[in-house]
Amino acid sequence: MSLKGLFPAVSAPQAFSRDNVLKSMAEFVVCNDQQSLAIASKPTFRNCLAAMRPASTKADLPSTHDISTYVHNKFILFIKKLKDELQVMSFNAVFIFLPF
Numbered sequence: 330m331s332l333k334g335l336f337p338a339v340s341a342p343q344a345f346s347r348d349n350v351l352k353s354m355a356e357f358v359v360c361n362d363q364q365s366l367a368i369a370s371k372p373t374f375r376n377c378l379a380a381m382r383p384a385s386t387k388a389d390l391p392s393t394h395d396i397s398t399y400v401h402n403k404f405i406l407f408i409k410k411l412k413d414e415l416q417v418m419s420f421n422a423v424f425i426f427l428p429f
Contacts, residue, residue, distance in 0.1 A: 334377060339398055345382055345385075345389075347388075347391065349390055350378070350389065350390060350391060351391040351395060351396065352399075353401045354369055354391055354396050355396050355400050355403070358396055358400065359400055365398065366396065367393075368398055369393055370392070370393040374428070375390055378390055
């Protein structure tokens with residue numbers, strides 16, 4: 330029995346950066362329940378993150394505010410892109426049905 334195809338492929342680990350940590354923590358918060366944001370600010374969770382990279386400092390780990398702002402900004406960009414795409418689609422639909 331093979332497990333190939335049952336689990337998603339995992340990409341190679343990325344180099345540590347504050348941006349990568351922020352993105353990963355935002356995905357954790359958004360993809361789980363609403364308590365995830367509360368967990369992200371708990372000292373025990375932050376200690377776990379620091380244990381994964383002992384050289385990290387407090388400034389390397391995003392705050393709850395940083396995560397909320399990141400998620401909000403990504404959502405605004407998503408809505409703007411969706412709105413633009415819908416306007417293009419509706420323009421094309423009107424153009425197709427115009428009698429000549």
